[in-house]
Amino acid sequence: MKTIEYQYNARAISQGIVHIGVGNFHRAHEAFYTNTLLAHKDQSDWGICGVSLLAADKNTVENLKSQDFDYTVTVCGRDGQDEIYKIGALQEIIAGYENPKAVIDKIAESTIKIISLTITEGGYNLDKETGDFRLEDGKIMHDIENPESRATVFGFIAEGLRARKEKGNGGITILSCDNLQHNGDTAKKAFTTFIKAQDDELAVWVAQNVTFPNSMVDRITPATTAEDIKRLNKNSGIEDKAPVYCEDFIQWVIEDDFIAGRPAWERVGVEFVKDVAVFENMKLSLLNASHTLLSYPAFLAGYRKVDVAMHDNLFISLLKDFMNIDITPYVPAPEGVDIELYKKTLLERFANRAVSDQLSRLCYDGISKFPVYIMPNLGKMIKEDKDLSRMAFLIASYRHYLKYKTDSDGLQYDIAEPWLDTVDSDLIESDIPQDFLKLAPFKSFDLGSSEKFTASYMHFVNAIKQDGIITVLTTIVA
Structure with a gap:
């Protein structure tokens, strides 16, 4: 070489x-x-x-x-x-x-x-x-x-x-x-x-x-x-x-x-x-948000590499639906950018076996990532009464990842959240799932005030605990 x-x-x-x-x-x-x-x-x-x-x-x-x-x-x-x-x-x-x-x-x-x-x-x-x-x-x-x-x-x-x-x-x-x-x-x-x-x-x-x-x-x-x-x-x-x-x-x-x-x-x-905003909105909303959506459910499912998870049709479908249905309406394409080609290329990049990125790297410091990658568009979706199932599934998965520290294969893992404070730690440990919606990255968006989101979130919290992440994901993709 x-x-x-x-x-x-x-x-x-x-x-x-x-x-x-x-x-x-x-x-x-x-x-x-x-x-x-x-x-x-x-x-x-x-x-x-x-x-x-x-x-x-x-x-x-x-x-x-x-x-x-x-x-x-x-x-x-x-x-x-x-x-x-x-x-x-x-x-x-x-x-x-x-x-x-x-x-x-x-x-x-x-x-x-x-x-x-x-x-x-x-x-x-x-x-x-x-x-x-x-x-x-x-x-x-x-x-x-x-x-x-x-x-x-x-x-x-x-x-x-x-x-x-x-x-x-x-x-x-x-x-x-x-x-x-x-x-x-x-x-x-x-x-x-x-x-x-x-x-x-x-x-x-x-x-x-x-x-x-x-x-x-x-x-x-x-x-x-x-x-x-x-x-x-x-x-x-x-x-x-x-x-x-x-x-x-x-x-x-x-x-x-x-x-x-x-x-x-x-x-x-x-x-x-002159203005980077349209480029950064596209990248943060599609690439970084999709990485976040993939990371916690895939890790809970027992995957440790991004490319391996991205050769599972369940996760491919999850990310395609997320990009096309949930996010694209909020992402105006920068001049000269083909947004459909951009999304297609993202999926190819995630699945690149030669890179084989670590899911643990994507899971790292979610407390800092959710306010930047997820919450701005989720706030718009709630306001416009959109389908919230994939977003609710993500946040329920994030809670399960932080609270139980055990994947579907029974393997225990350590979490890496360097900016987690004692208030947030107490909310994570609470046995009342709605308390998790008071976590710092969600609180300013007042997630708990949306009855539709809370109902969907509670459904996934209980379903993930009872049936496991893959079974729940199957129902979402179906």
Whole structure:
């Protein structure tokens, strides 16, 4: 299998981007695009300096450091043909948990024009009911009061911007690459609220010198296991301690609002538009919402891989009906996009056996995902008196997944909900199923006030417990 080497001298590249959260998705997406762009000689000042703020990522950071931050990306084709790329766009990684001052200094450098982020949907510290930034959070309060010993991404960036302002090194763009509606607006709300609470003078400077473009990102990128590493390295013939694999589909749509300049990413397929909203609505409502609908029932049914579940006709039918009946009426197609082809391609992507994504990854942090992917359209469906069966089935499945922690085969599992608070935990443990509808991501939509939804939800709660997930799913598809 041929490896595609990068077409530039990595030692001659200078850094123009700081990226916080150097996980698999960033390395298969933004860094992948940038790697291709750096082959253009006039783009050599857009190398990436990664920043890791979590000590849990130390092993990955050290592995990448040991190989001069080069790594491989295996792009898994739906036609069974894979391509391997060697990536050199990542020039450095600073471990903020070991050297916090280096992070501050890097953000303050005049050559850095963009701070990009993949900190997950929950990382923006927004209240699940109101959408407001949670200033009362303990770590946030610490960082507001102790800027010199910051612990959160907000504290680090605020301190970096303060140093940049003091040095007179000009404006900068903060670019969110997370799956959130209006992610730039969300990032702006989070960072400006924090900065305003900490430093009024800096807040004025940020308002004049920092932009927050919205963007839509897309590329299915599974977590990489130890077995994956062996498999990927065997196929590539390269001893890579931190390889990544992903699907062959990739998309990035960005609002063109970069105060200090930007890479010419449009040369390598990135779309720059005035309004990202129609693209992100399509992607979040169809791809991410369908992933969520698939994840909990399939996991409860005993499946552990997305592609395996997507070769079960029950789940194929469930997702087709969800996309066509429930969601398409609320998704205007962006100009030039064939929505029917987009949906067909989504099903092919989910079923890609070469990618074989983990259902556990899709189940992760549902508390943060439901308000973004599910609730906006569910609210419209309730208001317009639509068929609520698939949505009610999903939320009943989510409750069963969280409460009982045992699948249809009797296998127990751990849940991963990092933003679950004690109030939500009590609602999950309650033996009154309606209490679950008071969970933070549902409460602001007042799900329990819809008699039609509640009746359908209660039916599925009882049916799943009594008959099992597959039997219930069969009745829905039928």
